[in-house]
Every structure is written in structure tokens, then in C-alpha cells.
Amino acid sequence: MAEKGKLSKTARASTHFGKADDGTSVVENDSSRGKVFVEVKKLLSEASIGYQNLSSAHPIIVNKGCFDQAWTVIRQALVDHDGGRYKVEKEDAGLAVLVENVPKDPGRMVLKESPFAWHSAT
Numbered sequence: 001m002a003e004k005g006k007l008s009k010t011a012r013a014s015t016h017f018g019k020a021d022d023g024t025s026v027v028e029n030d031s032s033r034g035k036v037f038v039e040v041k042k043l044l045s046e047a048s049i050g051y052q053n054l055s056s057a058h059p060i061i062v063n064k065g066c067f068d069q070a071w072t073v074i075r076q077a078l079v080d081h082d083g084g085r086y087k088v089e090k091e092d093a094g095l096a097v098l099v100e101n102v103p104k105d106p107g108r109m110v111l112k113e114s115p116f117a118w119h120s121a122t
Helices: 033-046 065-080
Strands: 061-063 086-092 096-101 108-113
Touching: 033 061, 033 065, 033 108, 061 065, 065 096, 065 108
Parallel strands: 061 108
Antiparallel strands: 086 096, 096 108
């Protein structure tokens, strides 16, 4: 166990220091792409935006009529934050493609609007 006031070998600094208190959610840079997708799904659930997603390899499909709201939430957390983890590759009506800001093997995230409305996320 690490001594008090020191970080252990595997500890993350974000668990030990204060977080932004300006009311915005920020997804931290982490080596796990799956963690980013889990955080995005959590943000959509908190915003009461209905979505369907099978895994991090599949697109996130949001309810019809909720795309703009979902895109705002995701863009704020992943793209617009200082040194954003993702950059926008393509942005059309009802479709957004994000590419990870890493030099080697960048991951993609696709956000689509569905022609259907599912039950809202709870």
C-alpha cells in the first residue's frame, strides 16, 4: 500500500485531485477505449436521451429527434474540452464520426440518428 500523500504505481491522479466544478462533464484521456464508450453512455443516460448501443465497436444510435441534444453532450465531453480526446472527421445531419487523437491506431466513434424512437434511457 502506498504511503499517505503519495500515488501508487497504478493510481490515477484524477482519483486524488479535485475535478472541474464548472458543471461540465469531461472524459479523461485513458488507454481504455471501452471506458470512453461507457462514459458516453452514462452521459446520454443522465441527459435522458434514448439510445441503442451493443458495444464500443458499434455505432451509438440515438432516438429520432434527439440527435442534436446527444451530439451537443458528446461534443462537449470529447471534442471541445481542452486537448479533446477525439476530433470530428465527418459531421452531417443525423451523423457524426469522431476519430481518436492518437498517432497510432486511432479509434472511431460513430453517432447516428435512428428513424425510430426507443424508450428513453433511465
